[in-house]
Structure formats: structure tokens, C-alpha cells
Amino acid sequence: MSNQEHIAIIGNGIAGVTLARHIRKNSNKRISLISDESPYFFSRTALMYVYMGHMKWEHLMPYENSFWKKNRIDLVQNRVVAIHSEENKLIFQDQQEFIYDQLVIATGSIPNKLGWPGENLNGVQGLYSKQDLERLEEFATDAETCKSAVIVGGGLIGVELAEMLHTRNIPVTFLVREPYFWNNVLPKHSAELITKHIQKHGIDLRLSVHLEAIKTDGAGKAKSVIIKETQEEISCDFVGLTAGVKPNIEFLKASEITTNKGVVVDEYFRTNIKNIYAIGDCAERNYSLGNRPPIEAVWYTGRIMGETLAQTLCGNPKKYNPGNWFNSAKFFDIEYQTYGWVFPTPKEGNAHFYWKHETEEKAIEIEYNRATQEFVGINSFGIRLRHEFFDQCLKAGKTISFVIEYLKQANFDPEFFDSYEQEIKNQWKNENRKLTH
Amino acid sequence: MATENISFTGRSSEELSNQQKIFLFLGFLGLFISLIASFNFIENQLVFWLSASLILICFGVIGYTREMYKNTLPGIKNNHVYFKSLTSRGVWAYALGIFLTGFYVVLYFYPSYLGLSESGKNTGLVALFDPLSQLFSGNPASQWFVYGVFYTLAILLFGVKFIWKYRHNKYQRLRTFSVMFFQLGFAFLIPEFMARLNSDSFALPYYDLKNIWPLNYYNFEQYRVDEFISAGNIGIGLLLFGVLSILIVTPILTYKYGKRWYCSWVCGCGGLAETAGDKFRHLSDKSTQAWKIERWMVHLVTVFVVVMTMAVVSTYLGYDADKYWLTKPIFLIGSTFLLVLVYAWVLIYKRNAFKKDALYAGGGFLLAIIVLVSLNLLGWTHHLFFIEAEPLRASYGFLIGSIFSGVVGTGFYPILGNRVWCRFGCPMAAILGFQQRLFSKFRITTNGGQCISCGNCSVYCEMGIDVRAYAQKGENIVRSSCVGCGICASVCPRGVLKLENDNHKNRLNENEILLGNELNLHDYTK
Numbered sequence: 001m002s003n004q005e006h007i008a009i010i011g012n013g014i015a016g017v018t019l020a021r022h023i024r025k026n027s028n029k030r031i032s033l034i035s036d037e038s039p040y041f042f043s044r045t046a047l048m049y050v051y052m053g054h055m056k057w058e059h060l061m062p063y064e065n066s067f068w069k070k071n072r073i074d075l076v077q078n079r080v081v082a083i084h085s086e087e088n089k090l091i092f093q094d095q096q097e098f099i100y101d102q103l104v105i106a107t108g109s110i111p112n113k114l115g116w117p118g119e120n121l122n123g124v125q126g127l128y129s130k131q132d133l134e135r136l137e138e139f140a141t142d143a144e145t146c147k148s149a150v151i152v153g154g155g156l157i158g159v160e161l162a163e164m165l166h167t168r169n170i171p172v173t174f175l176v177r178e179p180y181f182w183n184n185v186l187p188k189h190s191a192e193l194i195t196k197h198i199q200k201h202g203i204d205l206r207l208s209v210h211l212e213a214i215k216t217d218g219a220g221k222a223k224s225v226i227i228k229e230t231q232e233e234i235s236c237d238f239v240g241l242t243a244g245v246k247p248n249i250e251f252l253k254a255s256e257i258t259t260n261k262g263v264v265v266d267e268y269f270r271t272n273i274k275n276i277y278a279i280g281d282c283a284e285r286n287y288s289l290g291n292r293p294p295i296e297a298v299w300y301t302g303r304i305m306g307e308t309l310a311q312t313l314c315g316n317p318k319k320y321n322p323g324n325w326f327n328s329a330k331f332f333d334i335e336y337q338t339y340g341w342v343f344p345t346p347k348e349g350n351a352h353f354y355w356k357h358e359t360e361e362k363a364i365e366i367e368y369n370r371a372t373q374e375f376v377g378i379n380s381f382g383i384r385l386r387h388e389f390f391d392q393c394l395k396a397g398k399t400i401s402f403v404i405e406y407l408k409q410a411n412f413d414p415e416f417f418d419s420y421e422q423e424i425k426n427q428w429k430n431e432n433r434k435l436t437h
Numbered sequence: 438m439a440t441e442n443i444s445f446t447g448r449s450s451e452e453l454s455n456q457q458k459i460f461l462f463l464g465f466l467g468l469f470i471s472l473i474a475s476f477n478f479i480e481n482q483l484v485f486w487l488s489a490s491l492i493l494i495c496f497g498v499i500g501y502t503r504e505m506y507k508n509t510l511p512g513i514k515n516n517h518v519y520f521k522s523l524t525s526r527g528v529w530a531y532a533l534g535i536f537l538t539g540f541y542v543v544l545y546f547y548p549s550y551l552g553l554s555e556s557g558k559n560t561g562l563v564a565l566f567d568p569l570s571q572l573f574s575g576n577p578a579s580q581w582f583v584y585g586v587f588y589t590l591a592i593l594l595f596g597v598k599f600i601w602k603y604r605h606n607k608y609q610r611l612r613t614f615s616v617m618f619f620q621l622g623f624a625f626l627i628p629e630f631m632a633r634l635n636s637d638s639f640a641l642p643y644y645d646l647k648n649i650w651p652l653n654y655y656n657f658e659q660y661r662v663d664e665f666i667s668a669g670n671i672g673i674g675l676l677l678f679g680v681l682s683i684l685i686v687t688p689i690l691t692y693k694y695g696k697r698w699y700c701s702w703v704c705g706c707g708g709l710a711e712t713a714g715d716k717f718r719h720l721s722d723k724s725t726q727a728w729k730i731e732r733w734m735v736h737l738v739t740v741f742v743v744v745m746t747m748a749v750v751s752t753y754l755g756y757d758a759d760k761y762w763l764t765k766p767i768f769l770i771g772s773t774f775l776l777v778l779v780y781a782w783v784l785i786y787k788r789n790a791f792k793k794d795a796l797y798a799g800g801g802f803l804l805a806i807i808v809l810v811s812l813n814l815l816g817w818t819h820h821l822f823f824i825e826a827e828p829l830r831a832s833y834g835f836l837i838g839s840i841f842s843g844v845v846g847t848g849f850y851p852i853l854g855n856r857v858w859c860r861f862g863c864p865m866a867a868i869l870g871f872q873q874r875l876f877s878k879f880r881i882t883t884n885g886g887q888c889i890s891c892g893n894c895s896v897y898c899e900m901g902i903d904v905r906a907y908a909q910k911g912e913n914i915v916r917s918s919c920v921g922c923g924i925c926a927s928v929c930p931r932g933v934l935k936l937e938n939d940n941h942k943n944r945l946n947e948n949e950i951l952l953g954n955e956l957n958l959h960d961y962t963k
Contacts, residue, residue, distance in 0.1 A: 417608070
């Protein structure tokens, strides 16, 4: 055991844990999984369900506590404050030193704070960590302790937070910069669909507005926010900051490791230092990869990076090669899945095909190449689609007509559900006819 | 520790509207009428009081449900499930558990407390139900009739609630409609009407046609078989139907649809669990430890019921040999041969699907049965299993039929979850599960790499399956215990799970790397 190479992983999120599991699958190396946030891996994406009462904290942990010992993954609950890379040494917050052979940084993200006055007051926070959930529980316990709340930033965490607060009957004002919710990612039609859905749930959604400042009650706690455009003051006991996240790498600033917004890595997740790697939300690629942003703060990419780096560390060097993009989310009651790329406005030479159910909140939006008809990507709302089907279509360069023709095979809704393939097909044929005439 | 109590400080969870309070009052008033009837306070105008009680209960539950859902948008809303006392093993959960357990104890063992009179006129609660029983079967009520009415009412009323809760989900609506239909028609009305046909010259045993042996463990006891035979062609037909149900019907339907066709679409125990028990589905234990206990327990009960039935049938075939066409040796050799056949098939074709302990245990029991049957047929032992059949039958009826399936199975809903019986005790579920695991087209498909490990599927699995453990690895879920209720797929926020009947070939899929990563493990760089 002592002869085995010692791999230390900072961060026990999905990237770090996937890495640890796959190293164990492929080797006998000594593995240390270091985290201050929580002793055991938990599903960050499910924090909301604890606050809403769907689950208890213990349900968030995908592995039984005995799993780690059984798989000889040492859990170290501590916080790394410095890395002395020349000595292969970590310094913990209690000044303990920790020696590694290979180091992987997988520290994830922290919520963005964009320099707003009052952003560090009590009752102002994002929703990312276990500690965020605990603070939320304190400042937004119920409608009595929190008469109203404001959420700033219209992304996926923002809408989750709105849903959460809503379940505790706390009135929510939701400030979004874009003209429609998530319009920086979704095309207008579907962004509008989601916008309406959020409003239907009684959320006071303010579009095209910016936060100017958060005002204090004089005792260090937030009492209201000011909207830049209107100078309106909205009183509130809680402010959710959900304007995206950024890499959690503050503790690396004094180290020899090259950072930009995130830890800069190459195709093998190598940093500038030989035996130090970075994966997950905190890694920033130094090369471009299709349409993917250099920092991908998504559950799935964290997992894929973990799977890939494990191979490299086990002597089978592999480049990051995540294949076709996919993602998913849920906006209150509307499920969203995406495969390939659908941009808010079609990329040059591309067009969008949008179908929406007459009365229900179900829609699909396909991006395709106008000239070649090649299928580029699909967004789906309220209809479940099969990952495998679209992965194959994208790999094979299928056309939009093919995808629409075989959409039934792609349907992943439960049995007996109404299906809409024929309607979609008809609309596509109609629009196509108009185009060709 | 802060995290232990996290989210237990919410105070907004049990606010009732005034309308809800009124419906709550009316519903409990109805229940109260039945309750005071138990203490013999109601002796006259039974029709009025019975109608009042039942109508108020219906009115209360339906009205309350309507109030609960009318202002909500369709979708999964398990809000506050873990904050409420009733659904998170709080005071109300234990109170309800104790009440239900007590009710079952009285029902099974002290029916006279309910007012049942074997000879004279019923009193109390049973008497209250006499008019209704007279209406259906023409006989006075028994404690089982009272129980049947409440049971059916529970499935119907909470079925309505379930349909409302899942009104956006057609699979759930149809499935619930199905259990409501089978309970009302097959379990309740048809047997009552069949009883009406009985006369001095013609009598059929009380038979819920969808209640298949071994769930219906008493189906082949002598008194029933005698009744079947004496009822002529219809009776013989029903007896034959009972045998074919388990031997022919279940494998075919389970092959096509998985065991869900029975457990969550037809079965009465399942019906109650899915409707009245829905509130408690998340309480099932998901630990590996629980799974280990489950494997042993449910299969031991199955061995018990097989042994018990063999003993009972062979006993009466033995001492009343001239009454039956089937002889004891043929029955014993035939049933042992069937067991050997099944085991041999497993060894030859499916041995990899089993853990060693399962193969050894199965083989061990089979060997014991073969030896004991041989010894008995050779006349070396007097009793097939060393003791008389009657104590075996009686102890099965007491331990499994009454205590496990009733007192614990339903009484403990609010503590152990709504499928304790189905999961740990039901031999029917074990047999269907065996079929499902080995030769069914049914599986829960995992949608590529879309799982985010949130755990909703595992939490809301009433059978205690850790669904997430499979989904997060991109693996399909093929488990013998899965009753196919489809709730995991319903609560999944990312559209990851789908119940499907499809080609048997790709049912089990194991990949080290999930879909969405083009990592090619076989392409080793030299």
C-alpha cells in the first residue's frame, strides 16, 4: 500500500468523486479525497429538494458511507489553504501538511458576485454549497422570517431558487437582465414559453432589469434592493445571487499554478506543473473545443472529465473528448433537454424550426443548416427525448428531415402519453413547402 | 449538528384552508359514526347511519382532495413531505400506525369486538353493515365484509386523490383506474354476487378471481376444492383457472409486461399500497442491508408456502383418496418434478443471473423437498414434513396471512412504507419477480448520460430499490422486486427513466463510460 502512488483530489464533487471511483476501478493507487464542505459526496443538483422537503439531507448522498472504506478511498475533511508544488505538499487550514504524488484540483465553483454594493450582507447569497443551503434555511425559513425575497440573475439556479422559496410561501421578485428568462441561452420563442410558465407560478418576474445595489438594514442584513433602470426599491429579507458561477480557485493565487478565470489546463487536464491536474467547473481549457466554452460548469462535463483523467492517471493517457453536447434542466414543471447545439439566434447559415403545442407547455426547437439541412441540435420542453437517438444522429450527420421523420423513436415519455410526432411532422412539411415555393 | 435538522424548521407546511377544515371534519365525522357503532351506540335506523357514515367519509376525502389540488398546477409536488409529521415518522405517523395495527389485530383475532356473532344477530360495527351486505349477497355482514367495504373505499377514494395528484401523467392515471376497477369489481362486487347464486344445492367458495395462489394461499385447501368440485362445471372451471393462473397466465403476462401487470395494475394489496399508501412510499429502506434481508425473507416465505401447500394437499389426497381424481403420489411427484424443472432451467441457462448463496439456498431447499417427498412416498415417514399439515397451514395463516400481510404489512405503512408486505413477504411477488428478473421484456431504461444523481427516484421507490445507483451509471434497472409503479420515472426531474417492454437482448447494459463521453477505452496508446 505504501509503495502505491498517492493521488490527492481536492474537492469531492461529481468530478473529483468520478475520478476517484474510476482510478479505483483501474488501479490500486492510494486515493485521498479532500473536502471541507461535507465529509461525504452529495448531489449538488439536489440541494433544492432538501429545502422543499422532497428529501432529507442523507438522501443526497449517492453512496452509502461504507462505500468509501470498501473502495479504499480515504476521505479527508479539511480545507486546503496553500499548495507547495515544489515539495508536493498541501497545507490545510489547521496548518497540517499533506504530501501527494499526483494532485488533482476539482474545487468547483462559487457564485458570482459582480461588485454590487451590499453583496456581502447577511441574507445575501448564492445557492451552490451545503453551507449555502444552511444559510438559506436560516434567512429564508418561512414567510414569517422572510416576508419577501429577491433573486438576481435569470439562470438555472435562479429559477430553482424561485421554486424553492415559492414552496415556503415566500413572495419572490426575480430580476433578469434579458428580455426573456434565459434568453442568453434559449431562443426567443422558448424563452418566452418558460417566462410565462414562471409567471404562472406567481413569481414576480422583472425582465430587462439590472440590480444597482442591495441596501442594509443598518445591522448588517439586507433590507431591500434598488433596480437600476427604474430606481425602484424593493424591500426584501433575502437576496439570492444567481448570476452564474466562477471557478473556486482563490486559494491557488499564491501558488505556482497558472490560473486565468480558472485553472488553466491542456487536453489532458494538465496544469503548468507536471503532477498537478484540474477538472470540473474550476478548470479552464487553454484550447478551443467546438462550441464548448473554455469553462464548462455543468454536472455532466464534470463527470466526463473525471472519467477521462482517471484513464490518464492510470497510465492510459486520454485527451478530453466529450462528444456531443447535451444538458437538461427543469423550470418549475417544465422539463428541458438539449442535444447538440441550439443557439439563441441561429449560427450563420443555420435556421430554427420551432413547434409548440397549441394549448400545453410542450415545445421543441431544432437548429439545422439551411444549405445542407444537417441537424445541429434540439431543445425540448415538456417532452422527454432519447439521448442515444440524438447522439447517433449527430455523429452520423443526419438531416433535420431524418430527425423529424424518426422522432417517434426518440420519444422517451412514459407509456400511454400523447405523442406529437405527427403534428410536428406536418408543421415541418408545411413550412418546408412554403420555403421551396 | 446543523445538517441533521436541516429543513425541519419550516413552519408553513400544514396550513389548511377553511374548506379543508370543513371536509376534514365531515370525513372524520363519518369515521366517528362507524367508530361509535362499534360500541353499540347505534342500534336502530342502521341504513341511515351506515349511509351517513359512508357518504360523509367519501365527501370528506374527495372534498379535501379537491381543495388540496384545485389551485395547484399539474406536476410533481412532493413539497414538505419530510416536514409533515404524518409522512416523516412523526407523532401522527405513529398514532396512525398504532390505530391501524390495533384494527388489524381486532379484525383477525377478536372479530367479536367488532360485533360479529357466529350464531345470533350481529351487533356493533358488523351489524351496522348488515343492510349493505344483505343488499349485495343476501347474507348478514361478517367482519370481512366490513373490512372489504373499508378496503375498497380506501382504494377508490385515495385512488381519486392519486389520480388528481398525477393528473399530468397518463400512465399513473390508467394504472390507478385499473387497481380501482379490479378492487371494486373482482375483489368486492363479483364475489358478493357469486355468493348470491349460492343455494342449498350449489355453492361456490368466496373467490376473488384475480387473487392467485400463493398470494391466495388457501385456494387449494380441502374445503375449497370440495366446494369447487361440487359446483359442477363452473366450479371445476374455477379450480382449473386457479391452477392455470399461476402456471400459465403469470409467466406469459410477466414475460410481456413485467410483474407490474399484477403488482401495480391488478393486485389488491398493491392497489391499497399505491393509493392509500402512496403518502408513505418514500419511507421504504433503501440500504443494502435491507436488500439482503429482503432477498432471504421473501424467498423463505415462498418456500414456506410451497411446503405448506404440498403438505396440505397431499394430506387430504392421502386420506380421502377415493374422492379425487388426482392421487397423492402423482401430485407429489408432479409438483416436485416441476420444482426440479425450474431449478434445472436456472442452472443451465440463467446461473449467471444469481449470486452463489441464492443457488445454494435454492438447491438446498429443493434437495430437502426431494428427499422428504421420496421418504414419504416410500412410506418411511408418516408426515411429509415430519409434522402434520394442519399446524403448518395454521401457522402460515397466522404468521404470514394475518400478522405479516395485515398487521405489519398495512398497519406499519406510516413507519416502514407502503410495500413492506409486497417487498419482504409476498410469495406471489417473489415468483413474479423471479420471472421478471429472468425472462421478461420489461426494464426501466436509463436515458444515456442524463442522470444527475439527485436521488428522487430512490427516495420515492416504494420497493426500496436504489434506482439512482443504476441510473447514475447509465445502467437499465432490472430488478425482481420492481413493481413497475413508474413513480421513479415520474419524479425524475431530467427525463432519465422510462418503463419499457422491449427486446430482451439489450435489457442489461453495463458500460464503464456513460453516453456523452467519446473516451475509447479499447484504443490504448502504445
